[in-house]
Amino acid sequence: MIAVSGVAGSGKTTLGRALAKELRLPLLDLDTLTVPLLDQLHGTLFGDHWLAPAHAPAVRPARYSVLRATASEVVATAGGAVLVAPFTAELTGGRAWTDLLDAVAPAELRMVNLRGSAKLFARRRAERSEPRDQHRADTGPAASPAVPHLSINARLTPGQQRFRVLRALGRRTPLDLDSPVFARSFDAVLFDLDGVLADSTASVLRSWDQFADEMSLPAAVVESNHGRPARPLVQRLLPADQVDDGLRRIEDIEAADVLSIEPVPGAGDFISRLPDGRRAVVTSGTRRIATARLAAAGIAAPPVLVSADDVRCGKPDPEPYVSAAARLGVAPARCLVVEDAPAGVEAARAAGCGVIGVLGTVEPSDLSGADLLVDGLDRLRVDHTPAGLRLAAVDQPAAAGG
Incomplete structure (x- = not known):
């Protein structure tokens, strides 16, 4: 049983779908299970959007109750599933976490948490233009999970994320012993x-994102340059009289981003x-x-x-x-x-x-x-x-x- 967590824009649905397909497990996405109904109720039961902070005390528990009940049925019939949701309260531990564990028992739950910068997630939400994102409250940087979890950097590609999760789950690529x-x-x-x-990999991508932002260059300029020296890329991106300064700057950024x-x-x-x-x-x-x-x-x-x-x-x-x-x-x-x-x-x-x-x-x-x-x-x-x-x-x- 796998749960994929992260704030809006972290890419948790994309990762969840990839894992469900690879593991041949049902996918239970909190939004898929609850958003269509809540959107229909907007304007009848909800005068303003159901994501508005005023509705949080009622809507949030109801949404997760649906997810837990569905997960419990799926575990009993299919043996497991991939769950996708922010799991904000669950990640802090306490009652919300134990309720989730009880719902999926006897299956063992592995929590995956997508981590990244608030700036990255805000940019992704702006790019996808989901109407409900306009009603999300700004809660600031996400706290580090207090429950056992596998941390995956959201800046990685979906393929890189999937690879790291599957490896952590023990699904290793067979070796060609006849090589x-x-x-x-x-x-x-x-x-x-x-x-x-x-x-x-995530450090490299973050560093070049920062460099691109500082130099007013297109985002994600480094993907095709992996494994190659920085100079040819910087020479393509910057005027000749700015190349040396650009190389010094990207070196400073990359040397500092190692945490x-x-x-x-x-x-x-x-x-x-x-x-x-x-x-x-x-x-x-x-x-x-x-x-x-x-x-x-x-x-x-x-x-x-x-x-x-x-x-x-x-x-x-x-x-x-x-x-x-x-x-x-x-x-x-x-x-x-x-x-x-x-x-x-x-x-x-x-x-x-x-x-x-x-x-x-x-x-x-x-x-x-x-x-x-x-x-x-x-x-x-x-x-x-x-x-x-x-x-x-x-x-x-x-x-x-x-």
């Missing part, structure tokens, strides 16, 4: 940073088991940004770190990976690269390296050039053999149900 990469030996492993070691960064599952353990002479980080960001993100993820920077400051041509050019191999004193063909972006996979392939694609940033089809796809580095280990480093699969528990 030739398991039969090869390597002298070193070269890691991309963002999306491979540090789950920094929400976490390690990708298994990343810290995987890289720490490799000696310094067998590992390197190769990133399209600057050294300053890379060290800030590694520190936020709790991963020590290795002695060999190739950044945008160290190369003339960034990914998808092979130079960054060729440079890392040279600094380690090994041949690129004896290196295994771990990447999450098409540009990085292309760069690694051009350098002659083996490639692991880490899911979670782009669709699996976008990483088709990789030798193997994984949904986290906790799925793999590296064994030290006389012939070199050998990749091996780590047994995982069976995928969880809905």
